[in-house]
Amino acid sequence: MTATAVRPAGPAPSDLPHGVAGMPFAKAINAGLRAALASDDKVLLMGEDIGALGGVFRVTEGLQAEFGEDRVVDTPLAESGIVGTAIGLAMRGYRPVVEIQFDGFIFPAYDQITTQLAKIHFRTAGRIELPVVIRVPFGGGIGAIEHHSESPEALFAHTAGLRVVSPSSPQDAYTMIQEAVASPDPVLFLEPKGRYWEKGDVDLDAPVGVGAAARTLDHAAVVRPGTDVTVVAYGPTVHTALAAAKTAADEDGTSIEVVDLRSVSPVDVPTVVASVKKTGRCVVVHEAPTFHGVGAEIAARVTEECFYALEAPVLRVGGYHAPYPVAKLEHDYLPSVDRVLDAVDRVLAH
Amino acid sequence: MIEHSDELVQLVGPDGEPVVSEANAPYRERAARYLLDGPEPDAAAERLRGLYRDMALVRRFDVEATSLQRQGELALFPPLLGQEAAQVGSGRALRSQDYVFPSYREHGVAWTRGMDLADVMPIFRGVEHGGWDPAAHNFHIYTLVIGSHALHATGYAMGVQRDGLVGTGDAARDMAVVAYFGDGATSQGDVSEALGFAAVNNAPVVFFCQNNQWAISVPTAKQSRVPLARRAWGFGMPGVRVDGNDVVASWAVADEALERARSGGGPTFVEAVTYRMGAHTTSDDPTRYRTSDEEESWGRRDPIARVRAYLEKYDAWDDAREAALLAEADELGEHVRTTVRAMDAPPASRLFEHVYATPQAQVAAERAAFEAYEAGEPVSSPFEGLLDSPATTGGNR
Numbered sequence: 001m002t003a004t005a006v007r008p009a010g011p012a013p014s015d016l017p018h019g020v021a022g023m024p025f026a027k028a029i030n031a032g033l034r035a036a037l038a039s040d041d042k043v044l045l046m047g048e049d050i051g052a053l054g055g056v057f058r059v060t061e062g063l064q065a066e067f068g069e070d071r072v073v074d075t076p077l078a079e080s081g082i083v084g085t086a087i088g089l090a091m092r093g094y095r096p097v098v099e100i101q102f103d104g105f106i107f108p109a110y111d112q113i114t115t116q117l118a119k120i121h122f123r124t125a126g127r128i129e130l131p132v133v134i135r136v137p138f139g140g141g142i143g144a145i146e147h148h149s150e151s152p153e154a155l156f157a158h159t160a161g162l163r164v165v166s167p168s169s170p171q172d173a174y175t176m177i178q179e180a181v182a183s184p185d186p187v188l189f190l191e192p193k194g195r196y197w198e199k200g201d202v203d204l205d206a207p208v209g210v211g212a213a214a215r216t217l218d219h220a221a222v223v224r225p226g227t228d229v230t231v232v233a234y235g236p237t238v239h240t241a242l243a244a245a246k247t248a249a250d251e252d253g254t255s256i257e258v259v260d261l262r263s264v265s266p267v268d269v270p271t272v273v274a275s276v277k278k279t280g281r282c283v284v285v286h287e288a289p290t291f292h293g294v295g296a297e298i299a300a301r302v303t304e305e306c307f308y309a310l311e312a313p314v315l316r317v318g319g320y321h322a323p324y325p326v327a328k329l330e331h332d333y334l335p336s337v338d339r340v341l342d343a344v345d346r347v348l349a350h
Numbered sequence: 351m352i353e354h355s356d357e358l359v360q361l362v363g364p365d366g367e368p369v370v371s372e373a374n375a376p377y378r379e380r381a382a383r384y385l386l387d388g389p390e391p392d393a394a395a396e397r398l399r400g401l402y403r404d405m406a407l408v409r410r411f412d413v414e415a416t417s418l419q420r421q422g423e424l425a426l427f428p429p430l431l432g433q434e435a436a437q438v439g440s441g442r443a444l445r446s447q448d449y450v451f452p453s454y455r456e457h458g459v460a461w462t463r464g465m466d467l468a469d470v471m472p473i474f475r476g477v478e479h480g481g482w483d484p485a486a487h488n489f490h491i492y493t494l495v496i497g498s499h500a501l502h503a504t505g506y507a508m509g510v511q512r513d514g515l516v517g518t519g520d521a522a523r524d525m526a527v528v529a530y531f532g533d534g535a536t537s538q539g540d541v542s543e544a545l546g547f548a549a550v551n552n553a554p555v556v557f558f559c560q561n562n563q564w565a566i567s568v569p570t571a572k573q574s575r576v577p578l579a580r581r582a583w584g585f586g587m588p589g590v591r592v593d594g595n596d597v598v599a600s601w602a603v604a605d606e607a608l609e610r611a612r613s614g615g616g617p618t619f620v621e622a623v624t625y626r627m628g629a630h631t632t633s634d635d636p637t638r639y640r641t642s643d644e645e646e647s648w649g650r651r652d653p654i655a656r657v658r659a660y661l662e663k664y665d666a667w668d669d670a671r672e673a674a675l676l677a678e679a680d681e682l683g684e685h686v687r688t689t690v691r692a693m694d695a696p697p698a699s700r701l702f703e704h705v706y707a708t709p710q711a712q713v714a715a716e717r718a719a720f721e722a723y724e725a726g727e728p729v730s731s732p733f734e735g736l737l738d739s740p741a742t743t744g745g746n747r
Contacts, residue, residue: 070512076550081501081543088505091490092513112540115495116502123479124491126704160705160713184707211708218711266711269733305731 018204026059026196028170029135031204032177033060033097037067040095043181046073046082047099047135056101057137057196079109083134087117090130097181103138103190104147110155117186118161129184133177138166139236139287140334141194143327150324151288156188157265157297163217164265166190166235170200172216172262179214187217192236220268222275226257229344230275230282232298234261237285237335244340256344264294272298273305280311281347285335290318312350315343354583358623359603360593361385364651366659374599381602386664395666401442401597402657402667403675405434408458409654410679411467412628414686415457415474419632423690424474428455432595432627435653436560437530438462439600440622443608444528445521447488449510451503451529454492455560459530463487467682468689475693496531497538500557503529504544507553507611516554517614526611527555534565536581537573545619549585554611557582557619558604560594562626563648567639582619594622595653625651698724711736 023031036043045060051074054061064072075082079100086096100106106113113134120128140149157164163185167173173191180187209215223238224245233241238260245256257275261267276282282302284295295316302314317335325333359377360369368387370378382388384398412429419427430437433455441462444450452459457470464487472478473492480491493499507527510516515525535541536559548555561578563570574581582589588610592603600622607618625648629636636645661667702717715732722729 076543076546078543078546080540081547084498084501084540084543085505085508085547088502088507089509090505091502092506092509094509094512108539111495112498112501116498121707122704124484124704125478125480126707127480127483127485129707163706163710185710214708266713269711269715270736273733305733 020202020204022199023170023202024196025170025173025192025198025200026057028174028200028202029059029177029191030061030063031202032174033181034063034066035204036097036178036181037063037071040181042093043095043097044071044073044089045097045099046075046086048075048077048082048101050074050099055099057193059135059137059191059196060099079105079107080112083109083112083117083132086132087112087120087130090132091128095131095133095181097133097135100134100136102148103136103150103152106134106136106152113156113162113188114159118159121185122161130186131181131184132186133180133183133189134187135177135189135191137193137196138190139192139194140324140330141236143330145327146324149330151286151319153188153190153264153286154288154293157294161186162265163187163263164190165217165263166192167216167262168192168195168223168233168235168238168260170198170202171206172221174202174204175206175208176216176262178208179210179216182208182210183214183217184211190235194236195239198239216262218263218266218268220262220271221260222257222271223260224256224258226255226279228255228279228281229347230257230259230272230279231285231340231344232259232261232272232282233285234264234294236287240335240337240340241285244337244344247337248341248344254344254348267298267301269301269305272302276302276306277309280309281350282306282310282314283317283340283343283347284314285317285340286319287334288319289321290316291321293318312347315347317343352583352586352588354580354589356577356579356591358591358593359599360596361599361602362596362656362660364595364656366656366661366663368660377599377602377606380605381598384598384601386660386666391664395661395664398598398657398661399666399671401438401601402654402661403678404438404442404461405458405597405654405657406675407679407682408434408438408461408467410683411457411461411686414683415471416628416632418687418690419474424471424632425476426631426633427474428631429628430455430457432625432648432653433560433562434458435597435656436594436600436622436624439597440528440558440604440620443601443604444526445608447523448526448528448608449488449490449506451490451499451506451527452492453496453499453531453535454494455532456492456530460489463489465489468686471686471690472693475690477693477695497535497541497544500529500531500535500538500541500544501547503527503555504548504551504553507548507555507617508551510554511551516612524612525554526608527553528558528608529555530558530560532565533559533561533563533570533573533578534568535559536578542581545582545585545587545617548617549587552614552616554614555617556604556607556611557617558607558622559620560622560624562624564626564630564636564640566630566634577621579619579621587617587619589619589621591621591623594624595651595656597653597657624653627652
């Protein structure tokens with residue numbers, strides 16, 4: 001059963017006009033969740049502190065008051081229990097949207113996510129679909145203590161059966177959360193928590209694709225066209241890549257094309273390949289450690305598909321093969337505009 | 351306030367003698383339909399012969415499956431030998447609308463759900479990971495990771511609550527959900543989390559634990575210092591111990607728990623005390639970790655011999671019935687044998703099917719590359735044309 005229709009966006013929240021200028025990222029997710037709850041009675045939110053408190057980042061603010069405690073559920077403090085019961089609810093026809101409070105707290109649920117959620121559709125030869133979304137505030141840059149700044153996407157992208165996506169703008173956040181909820185497949189929805197307060201214009205009438213029409217779940221976006229170097233990023237580092245592109249253009253006229261992957265599983269290979277065939281150079285940027293990371297997969301694929309177009313080796317900019325550092329050192333660990341530009345210079349030197 | 355007791359509920363003793371006590375009186379009343387010294391002995395005998403038949407056929411299946419593994423027809427098989435009463439008793443207390451999450455040894459429960467037992471075999475022959483349609487008999491596929499499914503059962507039961515199918519008073523609609531697992535599983539965090547979630551949600555779920563004394567080679571004493579049923583008490587739910595080798599008592603305790611769940615009374619934990627008379631699986635060797643004395647001692651408490659003795663004590667069984675049942679059992683064995691031998695490997699395309707419910711580019715590209723390799727054709731760009739249109743531009747920034 002694969003729905004391919006494009007349904008209209010859910011009803012607009014009564015307190016917002018249809019186009020909102022300068023909407024914060026977290027509010028855009030909130031609006032997307034509200035639209036999903038309003039358009040389908042089977043949609044449930046579950047997680048720790050998501051009710052009266054509205055979540056530790058207030059992403060679910062006001063939703064329990066609007067939709068009730070049976071649909072916006074404060075769960076016991078047990079991540080495996082949250083995901084495991086969400087699986088059971090999905091088997092019963094519900095569409096749970098689960099919040100894991102922080103990236104570093106997802107691992108108690110790792111078994112349920114990778115062994116059960118990802119594989120039950122395959123295990124049952126397609127008889128059971130599990131439309132479960134796992135929302136995770138991820139990434140660093142907020143000056144937090146340990147376990148609050150990690151980027152575990154590669155661990156999940158390595159597991160077949162999961163979709164792994166990350167929005168980079170309020171508009172994408174609004175659309176992508178609704179497409180994730182409508183997806184018949186489980187989706188790990190990684191929210192760049194360091195960008196929660198950034199604002200962007202959001203069109204609340206933007207169409208929401210269901211099933212195969214859910215374009216944001218597997219289509220990358222060229223968010224800045226360019227001719228000299230392709231910089232591939234997703235989630236929090238798209239902003240960094242765009243800032244680097246602007247700096248490069250201003251300083252010496254280097255033209256960087258920025259590709260926002262949106263989805264790290266699957267990867268929109270044709271869009272990346274088309275860009276690199278044009279520019280001949282590629283830099284991949286993510287906060288996660290580069291070793292065995294998403295950038296390694298992109299580099300291998302680009303090398304295979306663009307070998308004769310490449311002018312330089314594919315470079316990666318990301319975290320180190322070390323645990324996430326203390327807050328006072330995180331800016332040495334995270335990809336910065338300078339580190340991206342350094343990699344751009346290195347690929348241009350070839 | 352729930353009253354808790356360690357007392358083992360037993361209605362028919364090991365030698366087939368009725369057990370009458372003050373403590374089991376409510377269960378004797380509940381199970382009157384199966385008691386030969388009860389108010390309707392003839393009807394009870396007919397019903398009890400039904401349970402005896404269930405257990406005998408399931409055991410015949412078990413023996414057949416074990417033989418098929420020895421003959422190389424199956425990769426592995428986990429026998430239920432010795433646990434027939436716990437499974438058949440609890441299984442026969444289910445209604446068709448109830449939903450079951452088994453572990454991987456619940457062949458006896460599968461039988462009571464009306465499944466063709468040959469459908470259990472594709473997993474163990476290595477031709478399917480699942481093997482049957484869970485919706486056909488409200489019997490989920492086996493879960494191999496110990497205890498994981500206790501959470502699925504709890505979540506499913508939370509869905510049943512939201513569907514308004516608890517406590518309506520309509521016997522044809524009210525539903526219960528059951529999770530079957532063993533003594534070892536009670537040490538898993540997922541089982542504890544399931545008990546917690548079920549309790550605070552008052553979910554209509556029954557946790558049916560078959561304490562068969564051995565988690566592969568580790569005895570129950572190394573899982574818990576207290577009877578397993580007590581694990582439930584701290585969560586605020588009844589934890590009941592029953593003689594799992596007594597099919598009538600197993601039925602009665604399960605019936606009570608299921609009725610509580612369906613009527614909105616919340617979850618129950620049942621510890622059915624039984625014994626895994628066989629190996630953990632056909633790859634196991636129990637002689638390395640337990641004594642033949644122990645096996646003989648439990649052999650004298652065989653759940654099937656017990657019902658036979660009980661029926662014979664009341665002249666409710668005879669050689670003609672036994673011969674007919676044996677013939678039926680042989681027929682079942684033959685059916686399973688023939689069906690298993692005809693199970694072929696699936697086509698290689700199965701590697702890529704149902705990984706996702708929606709088209710997925712990575713799987714499609716790898717499938718294209720695999721098919722080209724099989725056909726001896728070079729593939730240059732397996733991702734080409736997989737996405738229907740070029741990239742969109744991003745949202746407003």
